[in-house]
Amino acid sequence: MTPDERVYAYSAVLMGSPILLKLFEHNETLASNVFRLIKLQENKLTVNRQQSEVMSVNHAAGNHAVAVSKPVFDLISRAKAVSVQENSSFNFTIGPLVKRWKIGFSGNTVPAATDLQALLKITDPHDVILDEGTQSVFLHKTGMEIDLGAIAKGYIADVVRDFLLEQQVTQALINLGGNVQTLGAGAEGAWAIGLKKPFSDPESLIGVINVTNKSVVTSGIYERYFELDGQRYHHILDPKTGYPLDNELLSVTIISDDSIDGDIYTTLLYGMGVKKSLRYLQNVPHIEAVFVTKDQQIICSSQRQFTFTPLDTEYHITG
Ligand code: FAD
Ligand code: MG
Ligand code: MG
Structure with a gap:
């Protein structure tokens, strides 16, 4: 058996996102319990249906x-x-x-x-x-609406991790549409989480992030967007202007213990840009980041919790 053959992958579509669960045993019941748990959380937190x-x-x-x-x-x-x-x-x-x-x-x-x-x-x-x-x-005001889209997937990934731990699972991966939480290590040592090549086919990667027992969350401007008159409009909005946030970044990836932190900080640091984020992170040692810029630079913060392997010569590691 090769290491990969020990991994069983289960998939679903929930929260408008592709969901992937990797286990080291064939266990349909456990997988369907995980998907049921995600559905339960979605039903509480969604703003895409009238009832929650x-x-x-x-x-x-x-x-x-x-x-x-x-x-x-x-x-x-x-x-x-x-x-x-x-x-x-x-x-x-x-x-x-x-x-x-x-x-x-x-x-x-x-x-x-x-x-x-x-x-x-x-x-x-x-x-x-x-x-x-x-x-x-x-x-307080009529018309106000809470939207937990930038935090809920991270929270739910941690709920799944805690559930798996309760079930005595020590090695697993859950990917909630770009929001990854891992338990233990993968088949060949650390888990390898691919960093997608922006605006390319889904299989193309610009690098791989290796982690054990960590969350890896990416938020970028190349997944949810539309184009009109040659202008691209993506889904992370600037709370000051109401327009999509516009700076040098294509994506922010956060490596942390808890996926809720990963989800929060992707959105928070996206708005800060690279320079300010790197300074900010010096005082937040449990959060690490990988930034990808529009001029094809990859910038990593300190790398105590992960290693990064570049895979695409069009992108250059700097900083
Ligand atoms: P992040 O960068 O983490 O967050 C961006 C999302 O947060 C935006 O999509 C918006 O919802 C919100 N947001 C935008 N700007 C800001 C800001 N400045 N600060 C805070 N929040 C901001 N998608 C579907 O297509 N169909 C569904 O039925 C559906 N149901 C969902 C149900 C749940 C419970 C959740 C959590 C998500 C669901 N989604 C659904 C996906 C959702 O619409 C968002 O696109 C998704 O959560 C974005 O996650 P992200 O990690 O890619 O982006
Ligand atoms: Mg998110
Ligand atoms: Mg987020």
């Missing part, structure tokens, strides 16, 4: 507070804490703008500048009132 815990908060915006379950309350609290940081480009109240642009969904449009200006007025994270005692969430 998050949507019940959104439906009551400007009207009344809504009590939610403890895990959802904690997730919303974490999202608020990151969103209210000074100059944060992570903003979980960006929902009205996301719904207006519809990037990645049918009917995507470039909204009128006046529309965006109006919607920006209902995207202040300070207007989310949290009450710890009753575990309730109140969106």
